[in-house]
Amino acid sequence: MNFPDFSAALLLGAIALPLLLAAGMARRGWRSCLLMLAPWAALPALVVVFVVPQGTAAYFPWLFFGSHLGFDQTGYIFLLFTSTLWLLSGLFAQTYLADDTKLSRFFAFYLLAMAGNFGLILAQDLVTFYVFFSLMSFSSYVLVIHNGETESLRAGRIYLCLVVLGELMLFAAMVTMATNANSVLLRDAIAVPMNDVTLALLLFGFGIKAGALPLHIWLPLAHPAAPVPASAVLSGAMIKAGLLGWIRFLPLGLEAFPQWGALVMGAGLAAAFFGALVGVTQTNPKTVLAYSSISQMGLITIAVGGVLTVPSLWPTLIMAILIYALHHALAKGALFLGVGVASHTASRTQRLWLLVGMLVPALALIGAPFTSGAIAKTALKTDLTSLPTPWADVLQIALPLAAVGTSLLMARFLWLLWSKPAALGHSRAGLWITWSLLLVAVALIAWILPIANGSAQDAVKFDKIWAGLWPLAVGILMASVALVRSDRGGGIRYPEIPAGDWLALFTWAAPYTARMGRTLASDTLTDLWNTTTASMFQALRRPAPDQSWSRMEDCLKNWSVAGMTLLCISVILYLLTSAW
Amino acid sequence: MNFDNWLLVFILLSSFVTGLIIFFLKEEAHRLRTLLNLFGALLKVVLVGVMIVGVQADHVYESRLELLPGLDLVLRADAMSVLFATLSSVLWLVTTLYAVGYLEGEPHRSRFFGFFSICVSATTGVALAGNLMTFLIFYELLTLSTYPLVVHRGTEKSLQAGRTYLIYTLSGGALLLLGTVWLHTLAGPVEFSLGGALAQVATQHRSELIAIFALLITGLGVKAALFPLHGWLPQAMVAPAPVSALLHAVAVVKAGAFGIVRVVYDLFGVHTAEALGVLAPLAGIAAFTIVYGSVRALFQDDLKRRLAFSTVSQVSYIALGTALFGYLSTIGGLTHLVHQGIMKITLFFCAGIFAHTLGVHKVSEMAGLGLRMPWSMAAFTIAALGMIGVPPFAGFVSKWYIGMGAVGSGSYWAVAILAASSALNAAYFLPILHAAWFKKRVDPWPADHAHGVGEGHWMLLAPPLITAALVVAAGVLANAPFSPLEWARHITEIEYGK
Secondary structure (H helix, E strand, O other): OOHHHHHHHHHHHHHHHHHHHHHHOOOHHHHHHHHHHHHHHHHHHHHHHHHOOOOEEEEEOOOOOOEEEEEOHHHHHHHHHHHHHHHHHHHHHHHHOOOOOOHHHHHHHHHHHHHHHHHHHHEOEHHHHHHHHHHHHHHHHHHHOOOOOHHHHHHHHHHHHHHHHHHHHHHHHHHHHHHHHOOOEHHHHOOOOOOHHHHHHHHHHHHHHHOOOOOOOOHHHHHHHOOHHHHHHHHHHHHHHHHHHHHHHOOOOOOOOHHHHHHHHHHHHHHHHHHHHHHOOOOOHHHHHHHHHHHHHHHHHHHHHHHHHOHHHHHHHHHHHHHHHHHHHHHHHHHHHHHHHHOOOOOHHHHHHHHHHHHHHHHHHHOOOOOHHHHHHHHHHHHHOOOOOOHHHHHHHHHHHHHHHHHHHHHHHHHHHHHOOOOOOOOOHHHHHHHHHHHHHHHHHHHHOHHHHHHHHHHOOHHHHHHHHHHHHHHHHHHHHHHHHHHOOOOOOOOOOOOOOHHHHHHHHHHHHHHHHHHHOOHHHHHHHHHHHHHHHHOOOOOOOOHHHHHHHHHHHOHHHHHHHHHHHHHHHHHHHHHO | OOHHHHHHHHHHHHHHHHHHHHHOOOOOOHHHHHHHHHHHHHHHHHHHHHHHHHHHOOOOEEEEEEEEOOEEEEEEEOHHHHHHHHHHHHHHHHHHHHHHHHOOOOOOHHHHHHHHHHHHHHHHHHHHEOEHHHHHHHHHHHHHHHHHHHOOOOOHHHHHHHHHHHHHHHHHHHHHHHHHHHHHHHHOOOEOOOOOOOHHHHHHOHHHHHHHHHHHHHHHHHHOOOOOOOOHHHHHHHOOHHHHHHHHHHOHHHHHHHHHHHHHHHHHOHHHHHHHOOHHHHHHHHHHHHHHHHHHHHOOOEHHHHHHHHHHHHHHHHHHHHHOOOHHHHHHHHHHHHHHHHHHHHHHHHHHHHHHHHOOOEHHHOOOHHHHOHHHHHHHHHHHHHHHOOOOOHHHHHHHHHHHHHHHOOOHHHHHHHHHHHHHHHHHHHHHHHHHHHOOOOOOOOOOOOOOOOOOOHHHHHHHHHHHHHHHHHHHOOOOOOOHHHHHHHHHHHHOOO
């Protein structure tokens, strides 16, 4: 076998191996063996990162509508952090969920979602991307509802509704792109001028996955509901699939869409602050992290909006986006896994060590000097300053303020973790080892990555160190004031914002709107109204009264009516068609 | 004797003769009957296989019999008839297996399997019919031979359903006859030909042809369950599960949909139909039916009723794909003819298993089914996801092509219809899947015939597993040679004269 063939086989193998292991789980006798192997299914993908040369492409003519896989620079970075995270989270889960009765189910769907995540990174055509995107989205539903509690089921339901909504938007967008380009290849599809509707569908469809405002509502519910290792991949890796969708499908760098660009930048900026503000009011550390993801993805969204406004920024901004995605994925993964470690700490010393360890990803997220965050933020800021006014000036002020918000979020998170000790359980070495490995990755990877070289050199300059330091200092100061005041009993009163923010407004309003509808409408409409609202937002499966419909059906069963209808239909058809 | 002239007759007879023999078998002759059944079904599949290979190699298979002067009974194999004949013969084989397992120990099995075989002969006749008259004859034979199957149980409810079924289908048949005769007087004997046969006539008799089209489509629309002619279908679900499978996926509904495809493409010709302006109203009705069926399905608690309304919706995808004037949507419509068949038959097989083994008839009783019957439920899940259009299952492939056709012809509204229908499909299938896999079973099963453990009988389980595997294969290997998609592309190239 010569080398290009080997590379192509490796691309397919990286996707196929987790799929095969998941299929093998169907057999009871194989399960215990497969459970040992499951996390290692991510290894071929990691091998791809280091072995397969960039620019490799593979074509599988029988698969789907002819499937194109390929490995490029974007794929390189995405696969690097994605496979690392899936591997380490998987190993973490082996220990963390060792006593769980539903371990096989968890890993079966963990593997399916993993295959989907790898597949969509390697996909070079619309259909292959869509297939793996769906595989990942639907499989992770099972991870969200894993513990089976009422809250998780609700989170899962809302998650699933938004997944379906996203799928439909993407279906419409992709069908349009494929038809207009007369090709399913991504590079052909984005070369054709894009209309506004398609662009909007892509922005919203992928925005759901990326947690973009205002479609983020599922995220603070679903990410915390899943078991810790699943939250880590959800918030670290899978959320980036939405970003990758934007990168692959939007005509970035090819066409300018100033209005859309402004809208996207606005949404990103809003998310950066909204995530931080709502996040600090949360009482569950995992929900705080979920809101932090919304905030961080907001910053990347600003960059995407920037390219939509000024296409010429694309070659440099894509680097910044890639570095930022990598940095956030690993840091957020480490934070989530840390929550899992915290629930298994056995002594105060261990808790202190935990806190010290947590500082690594927390500081990185804030963008403190000498962290991966400092490199990522330096890259992002440098490129965004060349945006037209007023954006450059606004961002000049807004980005450091967002960093202050992040430091408050992190302070809140660490405080919650420290002050609310989970029942001190057994310490498990496996958790500490995998978590520490991830911490090492967070601390080092951005410094050794070739594409981040320039930004890394930039980031250690004095003014950049200062730029990273002062938001952190302000954040610490504000957090300390809050801490001291709450120690004196005069704690800050937060407004209680439930996770999922504006969704709560809707659930609160649903009975009222239904009542309003009842008074306004006739019986038929009321039934329809009730069933629609009930079915969409509360219990998707409650059977509802539908007498009016049945009456119509009964009527249609009647012999004379049937005959008459037939006759009428043909007459109407005739009239219609001759009038056409 | 020339084999090419007789192959099609053999294909018809393989099930017809079997059916006739089965009528005369004693009720207890279980083994012999099963053997005959399976032999007939297998023979048919083999013969159809020979036909496929032949048609690929440009063989012409034609059998002709003069009924009246100037009116021939014609059987002919072209790319289109091969598509439908293959679908019905393969699905008949698995349905036979299923029916044998399902009706174990019930009375009147000879009657049942006799009509069952005749019904499939009629369907094959519909597929192979070379002109409208032949089509009509087999179409009516299909009506008559399915009636005893619908009323098989003999209960008040099933008799009522049978009555409704006859009223609808016979009236539809009458309209079809009217249209056929009118067309005959206008254009003489017209044979189906790929690309259409009425281009010349259309220039002189425009309005007559439009009226004929309306008559034919209304007549066919009854079986294809176009709104508002669908009333019989949800009622007919009182029939035993194998019959439902037959009605929804193999024979009746499919014959209607296939008829619409035939009339548009091979009788009128797609260009002529477009010039007459009859496609847009048909697309409108199909689109409305798609949404209407899905909305109605959402509110059904009876599983088979929900599936029946789902059929109303899904079969109209075929009509929509046909009526959207465009190369790609034609591919989508034709592919859906096959894909809807394999998906829906899987769902009905599974519904039958749930009812037969555990007495579960309602959606609200399905909690915990996945843990009890993982294989059956897995088959159900695959088919349901396919119905929603989740890639890479079969339903996605046809939806994708219909969607591309809609965009290509500028009918963006049709993309919206597809999306809306998918959303509704998700709304009535996903809760079932959730309940079956992730809800804890609290109550005992309504009627557990398997004594607390395991799946149904293997004869019940194997058919849905086979068809579910087809659902996966048709999607994952959509581009492979001999996939339904490839065959549909082949037909479409001929129809559009490329």
